[in-house]
Amino acid sequence: MSMSEKTGRLSMFPIPKSIAIVWLNIALSLVLSAIALGVGFSQGKLAAQEVIFFTVILAAVLFVLLNYVAVVFETRAAARAAATEDESEAESGRARQLWHSNRVLIIGMAGLLVLYLLITAGVPEFRSVKNLIAFLVLELILLFAFKVSGYFAAGRSAFIGLIVLVALVVISAFSIEGFLSAANIRAILLFAAFLGIASVGQTMVALMGGLDLSIPYVIGSSNIALLFLITLGVPSYVAFGFVLVLGGIVGLLNGIISFRLQGQALIVTLGTGFAVAGFTQIMTSIGSQFAGNVFGTVPGWLSNLAAMNGRFFGLPFPPTIIIWLVIAVVMIVGLRTTAWGRNLYALGGNRRSASLIGVSEVKYWIAAYVVSGVFAALAGSLLLGWSGGAFIGVGDPYLFTTLAAVVIGGTSLLGGNGGYGFTVIGVLVLQVLTSFLLGIGLEYEWQQFIFGLLILPMVALYGRSPHIRATV
Incomplete structure (x- = not known):
């Protein structure tokens, strides 16, 4: 193709050679224009005729621009085809290298774009210029984070x-009125505390290369067992401690069985969780018609610990937040500075090497599951103070959120890499995200759908490093 022909194609009304590309451009123009039309009507600042007129203009401009881009790429493709074989191979190598080095970023940002379009199409309240700007800001921040994170390899x-x-905090504050109010921040931290406490054991188990899917069932069982014991006349403090011991026993069984059946931790813990939940319901529903529910009066000290209006030394925020803060500090410092924590990382990194230097794998494995059971029971007991009533299904939302918090934070499920400090970040990300979805008025089904879709690009953007066993 001569230079004059190239110039002519680009200077006049551009039409790609491929009919499929033309139809694709038409479809993209119509979809984007339809979104703009919805946003225009939702704003209510222009007359309907003006909105339609500007939408038609936008569709035409988009179609021309998309065709122009397609023609440019076709022209470049033709030029590459005319180049020498060596030049073509070099260009192909550069393209592959560009894709290889940025594929996680491209996939993540494309996923967020698809998600934004889905929300905009399905939720009329979301169609606003403010939310569009917030989405673009989010994309830019993620682009910045991905590029700059290379300087923080450790x-x-x-x-x-x-x-x-x-x-997420900035965009939520920009999109939702009152997001940064004291009441909302207190609610976010309280629910993050519940999830963070439940995720303590999941983090430890993950550092060993295992999983604990019994956590939600232990939470639900502890929730109804504690109130059941209190209604029987057991002193509340004694019942509270007894429930924590029972959670530890469940963790002990998980640890022993899963260690004997290496590689089956997921099935073992899931089966144990079902058994514990079923047994607890049987015991608490004998002589009662309310299976799965226990009615009674929650002690005032427990309500104060976890209720939204709880007070800590006169200050208006629930003590559960302080409990989580203390647990987080102890876990982060303990895992990084004590011999016990270092041995845990060693076992997760390379079990064989750790055993050769005298570290008992069975003791650490079982101990991790015992801790998981105790903290799951603690979370279930605190949730009783928050809700004021017992329900076996109170732990259901924690089935995969504890696992998601660990993974999003950056702890490897293969073991040996990560820590509870990473999990704290994951917990806060999930909780702020949940608060944002509630704030924009999405129904529960939409929240679950979007919550699942957002986890994927977030995890992809973190670009997990190779496992430690691959680097030694």
């Missing part, structure tokens, strides 16, 4: 997690 996941958290 804590890349934590860095990106913090950037994502800040981005």
Whole structure:
């Protein structure tokens, strides 16, 4: 193709050679224009005729621009075809390298774009210029985080997690009135505390290369067992401690059985969880018609610990938040500075090497599951103070959110890499995200759908590093 022909194609009304590309451009123009039409009507600032007129103009401009871009790429493709074989191979190599080095970023941002279009199409309240600007800001922040995170090789996941958290807070504050109010921040921290406490054991188990899917069932069982014991006349403090011991026993069984059946931790813990939940319901429903529910009076000290209006030394915020803060500090410091924590990382990194230096794998494995059971029971007991009533299904939302918090934070499920500090970041990301979805008025089904879709690009953007066993 001569230079004059190239210039002519680009200077006149551009039409790609491929009919399929033309139809694709038409479809994209119509979809984007339809979104703009919805946003225009939702704003209510222009007359209907003006909105339609501007939408038609936008569709035409988009179609021309998309065709122009397609023609440019076709022209470049033709030029590459005419180049020498060596030049073509070099160009192909550069393209592959570009894709290889940025594929996670491209997939993540494309996923967020698809998600934004889905929300805009299905939720009329979301169609606003303000939300469009917020989405573009989020994309730019994630782009910045991904590119800059390369300078933080030792804590890349934590860095990106913090950037994502800040981005969500900024966008939520920009999109939702009252998001940064004291009441809303208190609610976010309280629910994050419940999830964070439940995720303590999941983090430890993950550092060993295992999983604990019994956590939600232990939470639900502890919730109804505690109130059941209190209604029987057992002193509330004694009942509280007894429930924690029972959670530890469940963790002990999980640890022993899963260690004997190596590689089956997921099935073992899931089966144990079902059994515990069923047994607890049987015991608490004997002589009662309310299976799965226990009615009684929650002690005032427990309500104060976890209720939204709880007070800590006269200050208006629930003590559960302080409990979580103390647990987080102890876990982060303990895992990083004590011999016990270092041995846990060693076993997760390379069990054989750790056993050769005298670290008992069975003791640490079982201990991790015992801790998981105790903290799951603690979360269930605190949730009783928050709700004021017992229900076996109170732990259902924690089935995969504890696992999601661990993964989003950056702890490897293969073991040996991560920590509870990473999990804290993941917990806050999930809780702020949940608060944002509630704030924009989405129904529960939409929340679950979007929540699942958002986890995927977030995890992809973190670009997990190779496992430690692959680097030694």
